[in-house]
Structure formats: structure tokens, C-alpha cells
Amino acid sequence: MGNERPLTMNIRPGEPPPDLKGYERAGGYTAVRKALRDMTPKGVTALVKDSNLRGRGGAGFPTGLKWSFVPMGEEAPRPKYFIANADEMEPGTFKDRLLLEGNPHQLIEGMIVGSYAIEAEVAYIFLRWEYREAERLLTKAIAEAYAGGYLGRNILGSDYHLELHVHISAGRYMCGEETGLLNALEGKRATPRYKPPHPVISGLWGKPTVVNNVETLCNIPHIVNNGVEWFKGLSDTRDSGTKLYGVSGRVRRPGVWELPMGTTIGALLEEHAGGMRDGFRFHGLLPGGASTDFLTEAHLNVKMDFESVSKAGSRMGTGTMIILDDRTCPVGFVGNLEAFFAQESCGWCTPCREGLPWTAKILQALEEGSGQAGDLERLALHTKFLGPGLTFCPLAPGAMEPLGSALKYFREDFERHIRERRCPWR
Ligand code: SF4
Numbered sequence: 173m174g175n176e177r178p179l180t181m182n183i184r185p186g187e188p189p190p191d192l193k194g195y196e197r198a199g200g201y202t203a204v205r206k207a208l209r210d211m212t213p214k215g216v217t218a219l220v221k222d223s224n225l226r227g228r229g230g231a232g233f234p235t236g237l238k239w240s241f242v243p244m245g246e247e248a249p250r251p252k253y254f255i256a257n258a259d260e261m262e263p264g265t266f267k268d269r270l271l272l273e274g275n276p277h278q279l280i281e282g283m284i285v286g287s288y289a290i291e292a293e294v295a296y297i298f299l300r301w302e303y304r305e306a307e308r309l310l311t312k313a314i315a316e317a318y319a320g321g322y323l324g325r326n327i328l329g330s331d332y333h334l335e336l337h338v339h340i341s342a343g344r345y346m347c348g349e350e351t352g353l354l355n356a357l358e359g360k361r362a363t364p365r366y367k368p369p370h371p372v373i374s375g376l377w378g379k380p381t382v383v384n385n386v387e388t389l390c391n392i393p394h395i396v397n398n399g400v401e402w403f404k405g406l407s408d409t410r411d412s413g414t415k416l417y418g419v420s421g422r423v424r425r426p427g428v429w430e431l432p433m434g435t436t437i438g439a440l441l442e443e444h445a446g447g448m449r450d451g452f453r454f455h456g457l458l459p460g461g462a463s464t465d466f467l468t469e470a471h472l473n474v475k476m477d478f479e480s481v482s483k484a485g486s487r488m489g490t491g492t493m494i495i496l497d498d499r500t501c502p503v504g505f506v507g508n509l510e511a512f513f514a515q516e517s518c519g520w521c522t523p524c525r526e527g528l529p530w531t532a533k534i535l536q537a538l539e540e541g542s543g544q545a546g547d548l549e550r551l552a553l554h555t556k557f558l559g560p561g562l563t564f565c566p567l568a569p570g571a572m573e574p575l576g577s578a579l580k581y582f583r584e585d586f587e588r589h590i591r592e593r594r595c596p597w598r
Contacts, residue, residue: 351565
């Protein structure tokens, strides 16, 4: 049976990742053998669907269900493409980096099995521009996988062929949005595309394409090797498997850990991150990256799974928490985030292109002591007009999540900035 921490069991931080021989010795590439020898492509998809693996990139869409939408059989348009989204640019998120640098063969194996499931002939790893060490390690591992017969023509003697390439992102946040990524890969401006058609029907160069997050794909070999019941048993909640959770901020041990899905926020903060550093008190947190709603002390017992965090009024997102402490100004903290989102807006639709810089400007004025009566109402209005369904893609609604929830939970802190005509934290 598999390990209870399957994704990280062969990762030794500070040491080089396993090479091909080391990966094979640890049981690597048995899932590729099993899938090609014993399973049909549709059988692989059915297994992943039954496992209830949900996407780990933020949206939580069921992976097997996504694969099942791809046209199959002789009549299906070709070539089909399979893409690992490794453009990890969400502020505060650094979990995929651990997998990319710690065990690149695991991702490659997950991609081969996923590509086989949808009968893709070409696959890409779309990599964050700054992840140069990951690029080096992936390039080496891909060459080893070709030499070992796991990539290229007639993989392991089968009639299945797959090419795998690494593509380096141009370095903008929008390149990580699924359809912006497709445009970027085609060499175009990375604006999002209208959906439908969804990429599974018409994606890269108009052909069926699956885009999955790195952590999602690293689960695939283990599900194929160990089965659905084992995978479900790893979790403490309805969502299956383990999760890479991270904590950053003024805690004793910032980091990333593989834990049962559904580990509580409090356990992550106290047991794994070691609690707050001396002299700092907990004030709030963003549970899953910069584009999620704040939660507070009242939510420390919430399980970190898709449904529980959603019921608490936020989103699990990437599962990597950013902690706000009592010595950091919430207005400045949110202003920093909105400045980031304003800079990263692709400029395609008016509410986002104009609205985000405006919110950043108001927040900066509050910080500098020149906030005015009515500013908080203006900010609240933005959270409505840039909300879900009112912009072309989720960037702007995501940017409004920390702002709207900060206005709710830290309102008095905002009001003090106007009343005292200064930032009380300075
Ligand atoms: S919401 Fe922002 S990032 Fe998304 S399409 Fe509109 S301008 Fe571009």
C-alpha cells in the first residue's frame, strides 16, 4: 500500500531530487507501466473520476470529470494536448515549487498517464518564469525519461507516443489563468478567452486540451498504483487525498507540508507553523493565496477543504495561508495586494482595468493619511462592480475578495485611518 504522504515521500529538502534510477527504485513509473499494459484510456479517466481528485490549483474542479469531456476515439480532432500549469504566481503560494524541484519525475509520470487518458500526443509544462532551478531539473528529468523509454515513440513498447516540452512563461500573473496560458503558449498576448468552448473541446491551436495544476498531476501515479479507496482514506474529509498546505507570515516556522485533506486551520498554524513569533499576535489570514477572503480567529477550527472553507465565507484556493499579524496594518496589507492585482490586470475589460488601480489609489491615500469620508463606501462599491460575473475573467473578483472581507472584519482599522488622518501602525 502507498505511503500516507505520497507526494512528498521521496522529497528531501536541501538534497538533489531522485534521478531516473532513484525514482524507479522507489517504485516510480510503475503507474505508466500499469496504465499502458492493463488499462484503457477511458479506464484511467474513470479511475481518476472515482477517486474524487479535485484540482489543486485553486478552483477545485474534479479532475476525472474534466478529462471525461475530451472527445475520444477515431473521430476526435487531433492532435490533442495535455498541459501542466506550473505558473505558480499566486502571492504567498510556493507548494508546486516543492514538487517541481523535489521530484520532477513524479510530475512527468502523472503527465504521461494523464496524456494517455485523453490520447494526447503532445504535452507541455508551462513553467513560472522565475523557477529557473525547476527548469534545469525538469529538463534533465525529461531527457532521462526519453532515454528510459517513458517518452517519445512507442512508450515501453506500446503503440502510444508522447512528446513533452517545457515552456517558460513570459512572467505575468495572467499567464497562469487557463485560457490566458493557452494564448501565451501560442505566442499571443495572454488575455483570457471567452468560454465556451472550454479548452477540453477547443484549447491549444483550437484542439482539445487539458490543463491541470502540478500538485493535481502528482497525485495521478499514486491513484493508479494504490486505487480509489486508498486515496479516499488519506483524507479527513469528503475531498479525497492529501493536500500540500503552506503558511507564510510572522510565524515561527513558515513552510509547506503534505497533510490529510481537511486538516484544520488552527492545526496548521499552531502545530505545523509553530504558532506566532514572539511579540506578534494573530489578527487574520488569507487561507489560499492573495485572492481569497480573510478569515479570523473565529475560524481556526475550520477544516481546510473546499466545502468547509467555502461555508466559512472564503475559498481554499491553493491551500497556502498568508497570516496577518497585529503589528501589520490591514489597510497597507490589502493596499499592497490591490497594487499587485492592478499591475497584473491584463487590461482587457474596463471594470478591472480602471477599477483596480482606483482601489489601489484609495487604499494608498488612506495609508498616507489623506483618506476622505466616503472612501470606504467607494471601496465597497468596487467590490460589487468588480464582483463575479461582471468582468471577463476571475482576476478582478479574486482581487476583491481580500478587500471586501477586510472591510467587513477590520472596518474599525479602516475608519481609524480616516479619523486620525494617518496610519495608526506607523
Ligand atoms: S478581469 Fe482583468 S485580468 Fe481578467 S480579462 Fe478583465 S482586465 Fe483582464
